[in-house]
Amino acid sequence: MKFEYYNDTGRDISIHAATESSGITCDMSIIKPLETRTFIIPTDTYPWVKMWDHGELLGLCILVYAKKDEVN
Incomplete structure (x- = not known):
């Protein structure tokens, strides 16, 4: 599954290292203002x-x- 984040904050956004360690694949560079970043989410998450x-x-x-x- 893909998750897209659009940076409309007007500021640079760094990506926390735990993003990759949770199994997500993405470009870990700074997200610049008005930039869209795609995160690839593992199956069943x-x-x-x-x-x-x-x-x-x-x-x-x-x-x-x-x-x-x-599941409870």
Whole structure:
């Protein structure tokens, strides 16, 4: 499955290293303003997304994590 993120923040966004370690494939370079980034999500998972703002020094960071449905 593909998940696309469009950067409309006007700021550069770094991608958290845990994005790749969760099994997602993507270009890990900085997402520039007005750029779209495609994340390839593993089969039988869905994207869980979190973004942090570390202020002017470190900027924005996004984590796209591959989650599985938990059956209770």
